[in-house]
Amino acid sequence: MGRTRTRLLKRRQLPKAQTWILLQGLGFASARSGAAVLANTLLGGSGLLGVPHAFATAGYGLGLALLVVFGTCSALGCHLLQCSARRIGEAPCSFYSVSNAVAPRWTWLIDGAVMVKCFGVATSYLIIVGDLGPPALEMLGLQVHRWEVICLGFCVAASLACLRNLSGLKFTAVLSLAIVIWTTVLIALYVIRPSKDFNPCGHSSDEDLPCNGADFEPIVTDHPLALGKAQE
Known part of the structure; x- marks a missing residue:
């Protein structure tokens, strides 16, 4: 079996990294899946939910500047991790393998930091699922409790986390991106209002925002740096 696999790899002329992964019996995700x-x-x-609040607090000018700064820092961090992985030249490459090559005595600290960070992110997602799941399901005629939705989200996430590589997540990732794009299109349509069907206050209403006299916070419009910031 090993000789047959080696012959197939030689015929396909895969890159060295992918060849090593396949020889070890491991899987790897495609570039499209990773993207x-x-x-x-x-x-x-x-972060998509927090950006509007951040822009309302900082304004469009400062908000965009901070978004570029933090995006650059994130891209730099990913680039450094990729360079470290290539320098080590082992697969699978993880935070542990990188820290073990750079600072063997502090691998426990790196693993602990990654664990705490991932635990916090996963917990925040479950909180969001618990907050938004029951109202969304109620519109479909389903009455569920918050803890039931959280348990369901945990079971789904735990099952996906046990997949062998990222290729299994490409379907959920594409579905999530499609929902984000669809939401963006809907928001744009409600802003442009090409017809009465896209009136936020109702199809048969000629009322302008805010609907039904709802409370709202005015924003700054006369200062370029504070444009879009909520007035105090």
């Missing part, structure tokens, strides 16, 4: 998962992480994560 879909990364795009889902950037666009479909909890």
Whole structure:
């Protein structure tokens, strides 16, 4: 079996990294799968919910500047991790293998930091699922409790986390990106209002925002740096 696999690898002329992975009996994700998962992480994560509040607090000018700064820092961190992985030249490459090559005495600290960070992110996602799941299911005629939705989300996430590589997540990532794009299109349509069907206050209403006299916070419009910031 090993000789047959080696012959197939020689015929396909795969890159050395992929060849080593296959010889070890491991799997690897395609570039498209990785791009879909990364795009889902950037666009479909909890940060998407926090950006509007951040812009309302900082304004469009400062908000965009901070977004560029933190995006650059994130890209630099990913680049450094990729360079470290290539320098080590082992597969699978993880935070543990990188830290073990750079600072063997502090591998426990790196693993602990990654564990705490991932635990916090996973917990925040479950909180969001628990907050938004029951109202969404109620519109479909399903009455569920918050803890039931959280348990369901945990079971789904735990099952996906046991997959062998990122290729299994490409379908959920593409679905999430499609939902984000669809939501963006809907928001744009409600802003442009091409017809009465896209009136936020109702199809048969000619009322302008805010609907039904709802409370709202005015924003700054006369200062370029504080544009879009909520007035105090």
